[in-house]
Amino acid sequence: MKNYFRFEELGTNYRQEFMAGMTTFLAMAYILFVNPSTLALVGIEELPEGVTRIDQGAVFTATAIAAAIGTLIMGLFAKYPIALAPGMGLNAFFSYTVVLGFGIPWETALAGVLASGLIFIVLTLTGLREKVINAIPGNLKMAVGAGIGVYIAFIGFQNSGIIVGDDATLVTLGNLTSPTVLLAVFGIVISVVLLSLNIKGGIFYGMIITAVAGMLTGLIEPPSGIGGIVGEVPSVAPTFGQAFIHFGDIFTIEMLVVILTFLFVDFFDTAGTLVAVANQAGLMKDNKLPRAGRALISDSAATVAGAVIGTSTTTSYIESTAGVGAGGRTGFASVVTAGFFILALFFSPLLSVVTAEVTAPALIIVGVMMAASLKNIDWDQFEIAVPAFLTVVTMPLAYSIATGIAMGFIFYPITMILKGRIKEINPVMYVLFVIFILYFIFLS
Numbered sequence: 001m002k003n004y005f006r007f008e009e010l011g012t013n014y015r016q017e018f019m020a021g022m023t024t025f026l027a028m029a030y031i032l033f034v035n036p037s038t039l040a041l042v043g044i045e046e047l048p049e050g051v052t053r054i055d056q057g058a059v060f061t062a063t064a065i066a067a068a069i070g071t072l073i074m075g076l077f078a079k080y081p082i083a084l085a086p087g088m089g090l091n092a093f094f095s096y097t098v099v100l101g102f103g104i105p106w107e108t109a110l111a112g113v114l115a116s117g118l119i120f121i122v123l124t125l126t127g128l129r130e131k132v133i134n135a136i137p138g139n140l141k142m143a144v145g146a147g148i149g150v151y152i153a154f155i156g157f158q159n160s161g162i163i164v165g166d167d168a169t170l171v172t173l174g175n176l177t178s179p180t181v182l183l184a185v186f187g188i189v190i191s192v193v194l195l196s197l198n199i200k201g202g203i204f205y206g207m208i209i210t211a212v213a214g215m216l217t218g219l220i221e222p223p224s225g226i227g228g229i230v231g232e233v234p235s236v237a238p239t240f241g242q243a244f245i246h247f248g249d250i251f252t253i254e255m256l257v258v259i260l261t262f263l264f265v266d267f268f269d270t271a272g273t274l275v276a277v278a279n280q281a282g283l284m285k286d287n288k289l290p291r292a293g294r295a296l297i298s299d300s301a302a303t304v305a306g307a308v309i310g311t312s313t314t315t316s317y318i319e320s321t322a323g324v325g326a327g328g329r330t331g332f333a334s335v336v337t338a339g340f341f342i343l344a345l346f347f348s349p350l351l352s353v354v355t356a357e358v359t360a361p362a363l364i365i366v367g368v369m370m371a372a373s374l375k376n377i378d379w380d381q382f383e384i385a386v387p388a389f390l391t392v393v394t395m396p397l398a399y400s401i402a403t404g405i406a407m408g409f410i411f412y413p414i415t416m417i418l419k420g421r422i423k424e425i426n427p428v429m430y431v432l433f434v435i436f437i438l439y440f441i442f443l444s
């Protein structure tokens with residue numbers, strides 16, 4: 001086993017890899033609770049006509065199983081210390097834009113996720129995905145990752161009532177004397193303190209402390225006895241296979257736009273995350289990602305498995321950097337993380353204590369982590385700064401990851417041509433330019 005994972009060559013051992021795998025799990029365990037509440041649109045009273053609410057218990061189980069499957073394949077097949085789970089960027093798009101905004105039932109949306117995963121497998125097997133990833137300028141990849149971070153943080157601020165709507169200015173600061181808003185602020189402070197002290201599971205422990213504070217102050221109902229903490233694994237019957245049953249519903253223009261967005265967002269998010277984590281672990285060779293095809297196949301297979309069981313797009317997590325920080329260098333760390341996700345299946349009763357105030361700090365801290373890629377952007381070149389900046393700011397402002405990506409990819413060739421750098425533009429970028437112009441035409 002040591003030879004399979006090349007422990008000696010990579011200067012690691014079982015203990016170090018175990019600690020790394022556990023650290024990554026702790027950093028991303030929040031998704032087990034945040035994903036079901038996001039997909040079930042908890043807190044939104046009225047759903048569009050013809051749309052039902054997805055079963056939270058089923059999404060909990062789907063989240064844990066999709067994360068375990070994806071992370072295990074990444075560990076054993078691609079041998080990277082990279083863990084996967086349903087992404088916060090795309091679960092927000094799935095819930096707020098597709099289901100709530102377009103009024104598309106979650107069953108059809110899941111079929112869209114399945115379609116995007118299958119297309120990805122084909123694109124990866126033909127080598128096209130790797131080619132396009134290499135054709136996209138690093139600056140834009142970094143901007144997309146950072147923009148998703150800002151978008152996720154904005155959702156956290158909004159869900160917790162720290163930022164609210166305003167007729168005059170669109171958004172403004174919420175009521176800081178409201179007890180629930182104060183609980184969220186407390187959660188952010190605690191998480192920041194823990195992470196500043198280099199406590200690796202800081203996000204997870206921050207959530208536990210916030211939930212306990214909520215119970216002590218009567219803002220959150222406490223679990224009753226051991227049965228409120230450990231319980232049977234919730235059935236996936238309400239969601240399992242719905243993606244297949246509703247596959248026939250995806251052949252509409254609206255769903256085409258949705259599937260393209262799933263594809264594009266996952267594409268750029270995964271590309272940015274794989275490079276960021278591999279770079280941190282010192283696993284890049286000549287500025288390229290070794291076994292990129294295998295890593296991308298792991299990512300796509302996880303999306304397909306997740307869609308069939310009942311969750312939005314499963315993707316490589318930026319939180320894997322926590323495990324790499326703890327010394328993780330091989331796929332064995334991922335095997336450990338996957339094991340913890342299986343164990344977590346038995347803790348579903350805790351879902352009821354993880355409210356929006358408890359999850360908001362996690363969303364905001366993930367935003368901070370993803371925004372770290374801003375440092376890799378060449379801000380002193382105006383032709384780069386413009387598309388990068390537009391990508392980052394339009395994601396939260398338009399409340400759409402896809403719009404942010406489209407803005408960047410439309411402005412990039414324009415500014416590059418105007419600055420006389422036409423020779424540096426990869427032909428693929430012109431194709432993407434046309435696709436995104438069409439995207440805006442279809443949207444409006």
Ligand SMILES: Nc1nc2[nH]cnc2c(=O)[nH]1
Binds near residue numbers: 087088090269270319
């Ligand atoms: N890369 C990445 N990491 C995440 N961590 C939590 N959500 C996400 C996401 O959507 N993408």
